[in-house]
Amino acid sequence: MISFDYVPVDDLRAASAAGAHAHTRFIAGGTTLVDLMRLGVERPTTVIDLNVLARKDASLTAVSDLPDGRLRLGALAHMSDVAWDRRVRDRYALVSEALLLAASGQVRNMATIGGNVLQRTRCPYFRDVTQACNKRVPGSGCGAIAGRNREQAILGTSEQCIATHPSDLAVALAALDAHVHVRGTSGERVIPFTRLHVVPDAHPDRETVLRPGDVITAIDLPSGIPARSTYLKVRDRASFAFALASAAVALDVSGGTIRAARVALGGVGTKPWRSPEAERALVGKAANDAAFHAAAEAALAEARPHRDNAFKVELAKRTLVRALTEVSA
Amino acid sequence: MSIDTTRRAESVGEPLDRVDGRLKVTGAATYAAEYPLHDVAHAVLITSSIAKGRVRRIETAAAERVPGILAILTPQNAPRLPGVQAGNTGARGPAARGAASMRVPTILQNDEVHYNGQPIGLIVADTLDHALAAHDVIRVDYAAEHPVLDMDTAPRNPPESVHPLGGARTFRLGDVDAGLGAAEVKVDHTYTTPLENHNPMEVHNTLAAWEGDRLTLYESTQGIFSVRNTVARQFGIAPENVRVIAHFTGGGFGSKGGAWSHETLAAMAAKRVGRPVKLMLTRRQMFGPTGGRPRTVQHVTLGAKRDGTLTAIRHYSTSNTSTLEDWIEPALSQTRMLYASPNIETQYDVVRINVGSPTFMRAPGESTGTFALESAMDELAYALGMDPIQLRLANYAEVDPENNHPWSSKSLRECYRVGAEKFGWGRRNMAPRTMRDGRWLVGYGLATATYPARTAPASTTARLLPDGRAVIVAGTQEIGCGTYTVMSQIAADALGVPPDRVTFELGETTMPETPASTGSVTAASTGSAVYQAANALKQKVVSMGLRPGESYESFIKRSGGQPIEVTISARPGPEQQQYSMHSFGAVFTEVRVDPDLALVRIPRIVTAHAVGKVLNLKTATSQIQGGVIWGIGMALLEETQIDPNNGRYLNADLAEYKVPVNADVGTIDVHFIDEHDPHVNAIGVKGAGEIGITGVAASIANAVYHATGKRVRDLPIRIEKIL
């Protein structure tokens, strides 16, 4: 690991200003950054510790009700605290489930909400500095396309990159139309969650719309979410593994008819994959197998598998059908 | 010779808590790199990023500017070891065997690169972080060549030699073609098992310290003497001048059976910098440099009469090896001895590709071989419409088919019977996809387990202290099997004292020599030596005048107050040549398969094993459970992936190389058949370290077939294979 300056900050404005410099990274839980620094993938010369800030400003770690019925998750709240929060469990089951199905108890105690949605891909070519990777070194090529790609994405891929976005939480947040509060060098702004991440296209090194110095301060969960929601995750191990396919869904069914639907897929997209196609296929239809299968077909219509991951197309469809079946049961 | 049955054993067999338990649960058990030596320097390995070629030059200038750097060893500047002939790299055949000559490039004796991730250098610094910082700026210039990576398209060769574990390259009994011609039912399939890596929790690590020409290695190893001998040979010094210490080893499973490269490199570095050097491999560096299980492609043909009688068994196995040495996965051993058939044929081939050398991995051969054979037997049972247990009983081998020797003991019938009863095998409806629990498809599967019972020469010192306590000393290893505990129990019974009056010491090459803790030999071999040493000590005290009923303490007090000591060497008896010695077992698995998502869950496994005498019910049960969990990993999860283009190990970490986690494991109900083996060794022990994994993968695959109707012949059984 290269040598770096460690800078704890206790002021958001200072953090943002310091973070705008080149070769600078924020650290909160550290579960992504330390991992990648030890691999040589991340090589910051300055690391800005936000934890002092978190201890000083309780709003950054709190889960709080907003007057209009939304729920605000402080960006520096730990995954475990949000996952176990009674309001989250009752009103946003898919968020709680996505968190509890992610990582391990220890990682959830360390990692923060803001850090979680910014975690980097698990693509083995990205994580190994001896390999070609356009995301890590633009223009160096993509080892995964010509190599082993069982775990890679089938949606949102490009000629340059097929790396899967690994976050479970982000899939739930994409389904919910959450909003992200960002503090940057030029003040605060709010970003719809589905616009936070970008697909790789020709620039896989660019993963979000965040700018240097931006600090995520909170994520708002909207009100009026269908009461029945779930996050279903399919993986090789029974626990402590990244998704091969996952589905975050929320359905409002009345009189047997689907009034509203939220659908997002994980483990298959280069970004948390919201599927308006699936939602359109569901709304107004009877909540039955036929509608669920139609939604699954719509969600995966654009899938582009590679040599080893063709199974993900079918697996993602079945995962989505199962999730829809469960929330409508 | 056996334990005196006229006296009720008081400790052996009991589920005694581990005597080293307290040290392990308090963090006080000291593993290799943790010894607090003075002035320790830290080393970091440099590994190759190409799979084949030569190291032209390692650019170290930037690394040398990092503060605290003490030395950077490369193929260019590393000392030439007197015991290594650099010229014969890659040479094959018996003359070139042995780590000292065969893995020359990995100890920097030449510039060849044989696989991606091979050791090609070593950085030594005052702190770990400085060494890592220097590693970060190392640049290597290679002359790269095109590697051979695809086992299926690379040439298949007869191996130069097969490890003694595997028997001869070709074995023929009777006439298999004739037997197949006479068969009424045949099955003929190819089964494959992938590259796997051991991944013990403690990474391979060494702390090397020189004092003049004497070397001490604090080493994470299963074989202190094998490490000593290899390193001594390489450095051209007497084995007595290398002291290897391993009081606790954090798992090995075969990967720590002998020296690889890190021991030698650490010793080289320690000599160069004049300080003790600590080298801990990274998890990634355990993929390649410390061995793994090779991929196997196994072709099994079975012929049978309608009544299930096997007319022929043909089992060919091809496994990969590295380009450094021929190492053959001995996957055919069980096929020569498990079923009574007049016609049996087995044959090994090998494919040399640019990966790290394979090695022993828990039940080398029997784990992979039983997957193929016991899957094929299940297929045959279905082809015959016969219960899988009945098929196996119809071919029960009353003597060893390979050599016609009688068994020293065999209780496999009991294993089937007890296992089936405890499992509820009778509830099984044989047709696939006929049992359900709600949405889940339910499958029951069975396979036979077997592993050889080996006993090797071992020595032990037994000493009676003036306070009546006994100290038993043997240069063996504690790798998790419970060596400290069971040896204390054996000695306690032989001496007629409670186990807490016995202290067992192990893990130093200055102690009496015992075999490496591999091949399930430790309890049998060192246990026999401990038993004989303790008995000899007792007899000595009796011959010196111990009165009936008198305590040792009282005797020593009145006879001079000096400790009394004996050292014995135990050797396996002539029974080894007269009998076939094997453990057996039966593994029953219940799987649940989600028919849509292809999730496989294993709520329970029931085993029944006959392993001779069980020394400690608690630790033996744990050994079997551990083996079964390895089998779960083998069946469902484990596969080392290499990049098809550059040979890089892709999933060289514990997130992507998936071993079972707690949630993957349901109940594992372990039963032992009470088995008295008068021939196997002095204490009637056959060993329990490896048999636990054998048969498990087949049992699970058979259960998955029963649940789903899908026969998976290619491990691991991943979602995409049954979707």
Place this chain on the structure above:
Amino acid sequence: MHDLRTAGATPPFPAAPPPPTAGDPAPDFELVANGTATRLSSLRGSPVVLVLHNPEWDPARREQIDAFNRLLASLPAAAEQRLITVGAAHPWLELEFDTSRVALPVIRDDDGSIAQAYGVHDTPAVFVIDERGIVRWTHMGRTPPREGDIIAALTSFAARDEPRSSSWNRREFIATVLGVAASLTISPRLAVAERIAAASTAPGAARAVTLNVNGRQLRLTLEPRVSLLDALREYAGLTGTKKGCDHGQCGACTVHVDGRRTLSCLTFAMMHEGQQITTIEGLAASAGTSGNTLHPMQQAFIKHDGFQCGYCTPGQIMSASAMIHEPWGAADSDVREAMSGNICRCGAYPGIVAAIQEVRANAADGEHGQ
């Protein structure tokens, strides 16, 4: 790191005096720490335990480790006790204190003057010196000191009902012993660390970091890139916390930070100043157990054989002992899920689940009973 040196007389020495025995004044000697001389006599007011070991000291030799372990374990409230050790071979030494392990300052006795003054030749020796500088108890020889004797020696003068020491109660006594040893442990390192910090403006330079580990303030000199795990293992000598993967994928490095289970490999040590860090060495004490008593989770792991090789075990136990305070359900499947961040390659999962369930059941019983 090697800051404590003696400035003794130059050899040759006259014939050695006999070793001091109980009641004799402890021979004085000088300690030099970064140019500041301290004499043993300046430590009066606090009891001191002085251990001399010979140059052949080898921590790999079982009988020697056993001797020290028994000695250390025999001290009252052993986790809080610290020794001053004097030896020729090692400038600092990591030793186990019951369930904890600490780095001890070793006062180098290169010229043998201290050993000479104490009449020690070729054998380890232990001297318990009371707050007035009087030797109260001695032990010499290769065999371990007898358990209980040293406790008796320490507590006898700590509990004496004399005016001079009537104010000593056991707790204060222990704290004072700790204080003395701690001052020896820390001051020189502190001085070095501060000097480095002051002198260096290089990026990522090492600086003094104070970590509260197992209730003790550890002052370490660390670069920012040093993980909490490496700080514990390589700098503080607390090797009970294990390195299995160094990437947060196995759980072997689990410690408690402010009571929460945390992966020490995925965080920098510097980020944890001011927090309470508990490692396996301090787990029993953190639960309020005393002496040699184990934490209930440690006991349950032994009873249910929740380990084999033992390498993942500290992490399993730290994870388990925190997990039971998290809002999981009661079923075995809850435990399995909650513990899936701790890999055990030996496959001791059934025993681990049984151990945790027993501890949870006992805790529930205890609550109902109250």
